[in-house]
Amino acid sequence: MTTLTVSAKFSPFPFAAVATAAYTQKAEIVYDEAVTRPVLDLNGSTITVEADIVHALSKAGGLSEDSSKTATFFALAKTLLTTTAVPEIITALDSLDDHLAFRTFLIGHDLTASDWILWGTLKGNIRIIGLLKNNKHAHLNRWFSYLESLESTQAALASLTAAKASKARSTKVAAGFALGLEGAKMGEVVTRFPPEPSGYLHIGHAKAAMLNQYFAKMYKGKLIIRFDDTNPSKETTEFEDTILEDLALLDVKGDVVTHTSDYFDTLYGLAIQIIKSGKAYTDDTEQAQMRKERMEGIASAHRNDSIEENLKHFAEMTAASPEGLRWCLRAKLSVDDNNKALRDPVIYRCNTLPHHRTGDKWKVYPTYDFACPIVDSIEGVTHALRTNEYRDRNPQYRWMTEALGIRNVQIWDFSRLNFIYTLLSKRKLHHFVNTGLVRGWDDPRFPTVRGIRRRGLTVEALRQFMLLQGPSQAIVSLEWDSIWAMNKKVIDPVAPRHWAIVQAKSVPVTIKGGPNTPEVKSVPKHKKNPDVGEKKTVYSSNILVDQEDAQSFEDQEEVTLMDWGNAIVRSKTTNASGQVTSIEMDLHLDGDFKKTKKKITWLAQPTPENPLIPVTLLDYDYLITKKKLEENDDVNDFITPVTEFREAALADANVRDLKKGDYMQFERKGYFVFDGAGADGSLEFIRIPDGKAAGLASKATPVAVAEEEPTKMYKVESVYGSNVTPEADTKMYKVNSIYSS
Structure with missing residues (x-):
């Protein structure tokens, strides 16, 4: 067996070798903290130099090469590995950027060893990564991002993350999707995702769908979306459309869509035969x-x-x-x-x-149990991916194919996805919809694909999380922190920054030395990513700040007004209850913002020419108060009394440019996804969890009490108006796509 053995502690880490192994599928990746250098055992020989490993794996994987050109790029990779002088590095990056201006890959029209050795070298150099983030090498960044976005590369990176987290001395790629499927052949793998058209997909289905797509793409094979429509009591054409929409929200698209009902005649004949x-x-x-x-x-x-x-x-x-x-x-x-x-x-x-x-x-x-193995065999499925809750049925699956004398299919199982405080049971989710505890199947509190996407979870984060889980067989209830932390990493570099002030708690501030009339200036929407664009900021002698900030100001304290400069608090007026009612400040633009303790957001007080936009900030709690419901638990005993928290605020006028589904950040308040206009006309923003413990704790516990009386969710108006009609036979709801094209 060909193996590539590495240590997660290597610095720099051999990204090129691991990524090439994952892409070519020519070596099993093993993490062993005892090794001191990467080791490739190939056909009885041992290779320990990363460049030679990449060459060998590329040759074994059939990657085309031009030896003279390859030597040039390998030499450049070697130079970048040892060079520390920034001017020399920038010169090399400029040269690569020019080379890639009219090319997709470094050599020819396909990936070669040169691409992998240089990508790995850049990936392992913190200084180079920092320079690339300056966005001055558009062509090089495009090439680099493409290689990193490949399914095999993502799997390799996920395996490294898992290996770092593992305490085992020797670990075979814990997130081992890069290891591939047993008996798989390039170009011949066929997988299938077989949902029953009787409801909406949830996050558990998302894992199955993404893994089936992942392997089909990895082996340049085919993904079948097959509707398992064998129970007319539950199934409708509308749900087929719904599921296809859900898959589109996950960026999952099959090569063909089929139905078990396409084979009813064949299945009936085989029933007679058996x-x-x-x-x-x-x-x-x-x-x-x-x-x-x-x-x-x-x-x-x-x-x-x-x-x-x-x-x-x-x-x-x-x-x-x-x-x-x-x-x-x-x-x-x-x-x-x-x-x-x-x-x-x-x-x-x-x-x-x-x-x-x-x-x-x-x-x-x-x-x-009867139809699945038969249709898998007929449709040419090579690998049937199933959650390990079906493991007891695997012998039954094989028995069916053997009893009928049809082609057997390789079964590959993985653990079902379970999260704390989360219900995946269709029956229990029906209960929440039918009793009005949620607004519909795309409610942000629901674990449905529509719900989690509406809450702000990106496809990229979801895919990374699934790959990180790997082929683990452990059945555990996962915390939500990891997936939301990954999501934050995805949206943070591209989310535009805006400001909002809680309306009921806003405090007027008079700025002495501010402009006599409001001034409008353009500032970056994202200070670290100019590609996000610019926004208009209004500067005025009369501004608003949040009550919490106003309360924290000390007399004569110098604070920083973000995107403006420093100001000194000269006076603060409070009422009988201790609430700040007004503040006076002196603008001090010569002040050093590095020396102030408080950097605050603010908004110019609205005028007809420069209005502020009414917005509603929404946050949510878990639907149940118990981390995991036992089999005999009655869900009604564990329903969280209040699960939606609404706060009226005023935002800068730039938020009017956002489209439904856009991610953004209200600075110092968190990340949000724009959900459209509410019934009162205000723009509604749903808070996206960022993975921090405080934001993910159940708000039903006594420790976290809302400051204002929140809206109870027992009686709610439909967000879809009169279009929502209960179907008599299913009690399900037809909903429109939450993100219009």
């Missing part, structure tokens, strides 16, 4: 009794009925006759296997409701 082979029988045992017999390992009274009797009963089932409706079809696996999933599972049952695609053609439908 009966004739003596490996299935019909059963009219009542449901409760059947469950009891399965639990106790007791054979059904019909287990040994003749093939003729079973075919007769199955024909009655097909016709949905009064007699047939009493029966189901069971696979004859085992009566008393220790794995209860193998105790003669039901594989066909009657349902007289019309199917949303096939209408009244069928009255019998296959179960998921």
